[in-house]
Amino acid sequence: ACAPSADGDGGSSDDVETVEVGVITSETGPLAAYGQAFLDGFDAGLDHATDGTGEVDGIKIEVRNGDDTGDADKAVQLTKEYIGDGVKILTGTVSSGIALGVAEQAEQNKILYVSGAAAADAITGINGHTFRSGRQSMQDVATAGQFLDDLDGKKVVVYAQDDAFGQGNAAAVEALLGAQGAKVQPLLVGSDIKEFTSFSQQLKDAKPDLVFVAWAGETTGSMWQSLEQQGVFDVAPIVTGLGDVASYGAYGPVAEKISFLSHYFAAAPDNDVNAAMIEAVEGAGSTVDLFTPDGFTAAQMIVHAIEEGQGDVEAMVDALEGHSFTAPKGEVTVRESDHALVQDMYQAKLVEDGDGWKPELIETVPADEVAPPEAG
Amino acid sequence: MRRFTPVGLGLALVVALAVLPLLSIQVPGILPGPTYTPGALQLLALCMVYASLALSYNLLLGTGGLLSFGHALYFGAGAYGLGILLERTDLSLWPAIGLTLVGAGAVAVLTGAVSLRVSGIPFAMVTLAFAQAGSVLVRRNPEGLTGGEEGLSLDTEHVPAALVGVVNTRNLYWLALAIVVVAYLVVLWIDRSRVGHVAAAARENELRVRALGLQPYTAKLVVFVAGGLIASLTGVMYLLLQSGTVPRAVGADLTITVLVMVVLGGVGSRWGAIVGGVIYTLLNQRLTLLAGSDAVDSLPAVLHVPLSEPMFILGALFILVVLFVPGGIAGTTRRLTGRDRTRSGSAVLEAADQADDKVLEPQP
Amino acid sequence: MSTFVLLLATGLGLGALYFLVASGLSLIYGLMHVLNFAHGSFLTLGAFLGYAAAQRLDATSWFGFLASIVVGAGVGAVVATLTELLLIRPLYERHIEQVLVTVGLSLASVALFEGIWGTDPDFIRGPAWLEQTTTLAGARIPNDRFLIIGLAALVLLAIVVFLRRTRYGMVIRAGVENRAMVTALGIDVRTAFTLVFAIGGAAAGLGGVLAAHYFGYVSPSLGGGLLIFAFIVTVIGGLGSLTGAAIASVGVALLQQFANYYAGGTGDFVIVLALAAVLLVRPSGLMGKAA
């Protein structure tokens, strides 16, 4: 059989009946748990935004799921497969590296991409076809800055992994808090480090006024234990981002001493959409977690884009730019200039809860106070 | 007369593969769609990238008996080298590729010259060390050159439009096919040439080669650098095909993956390496589908837990091949067709291992 | 000054951990020429099941800790024995293929662990004393380091005694070189090989439990992350030389510590270069028998 000639312009008829959405994320592999949360949220969000019909404005939304297993090769494969099949909307992935790759494909092939949980600042403003449904590092950092009343002249030490994630955080602190008069000193430690003791001591000797910790991964536990053992908590308040539920145990006995900034935990926002999301996800036998709202929000954005743009990519982009709506995290806005998602952030603490830990809200930081600087 | 058949067969295969994008053939379960669709072509092109990488590794292991754990370094050098050149300079694609190969070749000459001073497992470890150093460097993201953990994406500004975008996957596929052919020819050439013969002899008995008046070091270096160059050419193709590269492209894991491909296909067999590369890639890409399928989900937990992990299936399969299919696919075919001659895959492997404990006659 | 003491003491602790992981690897590699890529999986499994046992009894008690050590080592020994019987033995005298089988096993087992326990780390607790510190020359040194150093020394001693004082060491060394000839002397070399694997596996399981306490978590990738360092110290130390591995462990850990602290986190880089340098100067490693 021969290939059909290429000029038959697939779905160009005026009234579209179905629009396909490709959801590419980790269902297995090291980031599977994040992927699961995103998918839970996405399904709930799609239901919520289409009132359970899976249709908007008479257009049926068909979802294709792809498992990237955290492997860039598979993600590219799925992306090309979907785009090749005429999919015009992609969303998902929890890995920043993969998200950047998909964003690249979105621009090359002129389709709409709503990035999910990946926190890399670089995704914001990367190109005209890429949006984001989650928060970015800059928002974390801005929230951390809120823990000091006045930053002017204060010494902020960023204790972070020496990799893209840590470097990004350090740069964000420098840019954001440095601009507010803080003296920022990064203490970057190789991400493959195994023995933290000496660095903890170095951190203590630096006599900081505020410590911002950006650490992810398995070594988190021993890193915190070492900060405690060397007495860093006696010197300055320590701020870090609150991770997913599974990571609560990582802080060990020091959990109560840490000041957390949080992107999301179930009890943080107080609005109907959040309640609906929790109900839907729990109804499906799962639990909400750090990245569930990202999936939910992505679905909301996509439904809105389809409703307004009828599957036409440029129209959908236009529809999303500047769009404000109520997401699980409350009122959020897609910033027109660079597609940043301006949203509330939270300050929280962990309290003991039976065998484990439970986050408690200290304060909600309003979206505009922690809006990231515009990406140029 | 008899030599003609394999050549003709190979040629026919290449032609068939070349016209594939013009046809519509469905291979359910293996290809995601008909052969003209970008999804299918992307998958096939990726298979070819790994096939030529496996070919280059087979040159090292099969011909030279060099068990390298650092082969990914040269693949990564190709991918990152071109990526960085395209992003940081105004060179257009082809000169940038040329420059990348020169650079990667220089890296191969340097690291090869050092690591070939030892052999056997120590050689494996020194190469691993070099690759690890490369990997650490890439992850560290010096001067923001490599993009660290998040990888480097292809700057398409100087890339011809015909190689950009999903609609042009076809062209990338043809390019990948061309690269497999080039890799095959280069490997064939080295294998058939005198220097290749000397390398093969050195694999078996280095002292003997020296006592005949030849320098095995030179032969092995030629093989090593040729393998490295093909690997970096493959890396270049990878960057173009994937529109970017990630640190995995320099990691030890990739070398191990390639080793698995070569063993699967049959060490010492050129077409075995190609088949091994293709099959591994297909399995690796498509098993995820099987693992996530409803059929697997409905199994009891003892079966469903392992079967829903693609790497488990792949690892188990690999074990079975090593245990029950010695000589890999090529070895089995040879045995079935009764053409098993002097060189079997596991014999070549043994030579690679013995290298480190060959007892020389007494030495001060 | 206190920084220096701290680096030194914690470096020793890290070295002890490396040695615990490397001891079994070095034993198996040195005696059987099998570079065991699945060693990390033995370690991970020992850690998981050892900690599960501790939790049953009360993870924060010394009794629970002891149980985790015994169970961890036992589990390591059992899986290693099974590995030897089912995967290594059928491939006797084909060392590279034996290595390949362990590569496959490590791929499959890590995936299996992920399927069973998920990919996220489980953070663990131990007896309170282990989490406290002791001040030495102004440096606060975590107590678990002392424990690990002590146990590493014990393991070294035990294995050396095994090799020196029993006939097995000799049988195995001879068997690696020429298996057929050993059987032709009337010795069943297979049991000896299995025993070596079991001992290596036990050392791995023990190392796994201690590594879990050192890092504060267990996860499917616990073992894999340590494996590369175990390889490096095994090779630097010299193939089959346990004392070499011990010396290399401490050397590598100290080098890594100091480079990380004083040279901007270049620890890994530096030890990789050290490995290359050692092999080029002495291809058989520090204590390896000269080739």
Added chain:
Amino acid sequence: MTDKILVVDHLAASVAGQQVVEDVSFSVPATGITAVLGRNGVGKTSTLKGVLGLYQRTGEVTLAGERIDDLPTHKVVQRGVGYVPEDREVFSKLTVAENLRLAERKGAVTAERRQLVERLFPDLVERRDQMAGTLSGGQQQMVALARALVNDNRVLLVDEPTKGLAPLIVEQVTEALREASATVPILLVEQNLEVVRRLAGEAVVVAGGRVVHTGPAADLLADEALTQRLLGVHAETPDSRPDSRQVAP
């Protein structure tokens, strides 16, 4: 059957999937030395390895009335079969002493045997702690012999024991084998016909993986036409230079 210590019946052996012994039948008397002769590559070594189970084999092998062809090698050896391999196969990374200690089987070593070995090979006593891989070729041959002689065996399989030894040692080894054969029957593969002449009672000639001749060794060596046909040599004729012979009578 009591006068036969080892009976080999229709033995076939293969290695690496290739048949190297086709069909060999012979027996070893309970006393004295039986020689296996034949040109290079006919399957002498393979026959011994087949008996030991080092090569895959079919056929019947009986040791003192007990079938041993289904036993693994180490069990065969434990039944009292000593073996001196063709390529010496010493463990090069073990010391001389370790090589010997490894060979000692529980219950099979005796003080007299140890003394015999020490008397035969004083060189080895001197080099106890040397790595066997660094020994000279001849010294390694001594280790290989010593490993078999140190145990009390019911039969010895000895493959070209004099190869690479200096004439003086050849003579000593020949003596040693003769001495040993007083207590243990020996199956001997040997190319040095002078040694065969001095030691062997029976001879078995192999060609193309089959037995082509059996009979008293003396008769065979005396028959010029037969040795020419079977072994490709003229039976040793007295040389013009008597002192140039390998082993003086």
Added chain:
Amino acid sequence: MSTTATPALQVKDLGLKIGGATILEDVDLEVAQGSFIGVIGPNGAGKTTLFNVVSGIARPTSGTVHLGGRDVTGTSVHRRARAGLGRTFQTSSLFPQLSVRENVRMASQVGLGGSLSPWRFPSRTDRATREAEEHLGEVGLGDKLDLAAGSLSHGDKRKLEIAVLRATDADVVLLDEPMAGVGSGDVAGLSDTIRQMHREKGSTILMVEHHMEVLLGLVDKVAVMYFGTIIAFDTPDAIMSNPTVQSAYLGTSA
């Protein structure tokens, strides 16, 4: 043989110590062009070690080695081979997985030059292959060309070693017990081949051999090694009647 010509091989004051052991001591030997020297001595006397030092595999702790008048003491194994030194090994040293033909071919190729060239492709019909097959015929392996060298029986490996050596076309040849393990029926043929190599090419040969009959039938002179040093270097007749040789080596003292 003219005395003015430079010796093919000259060894002066050679010594080799390993650890505390003295393996070679004060070895002096001058071998004239085209001569055929036998080297005998008890097992462990140092014969193989002497060959190893001459061919560059072992480094002496003292003394020098000259090949054709050139000092080669510090040079590598392959340089010496290039300079025309060929040898066989006491334990056969072959390429076990290559075919018998390829084993010899590799050697012929060296003689013909350009061995490390990536631009030249060996074939089944080129000169090196033809030469290789010729040499294999000479030693009686003409019917085993395609077997893997590793699967040969012991005696056949020894013959292959000789064929390889023939193909290297060396001027100075070291033979380490070429007859060990060769069937009594083939000894005569093989020694003819060696003699032919000596006569045709006029190569200088040193041969270690315990097979006295063969040795005496070939050599011009015999060197006797004893405890790491050369205690006598003379005509065969003189050596055979030397009492030390008789008591320490031949065992015919009675």
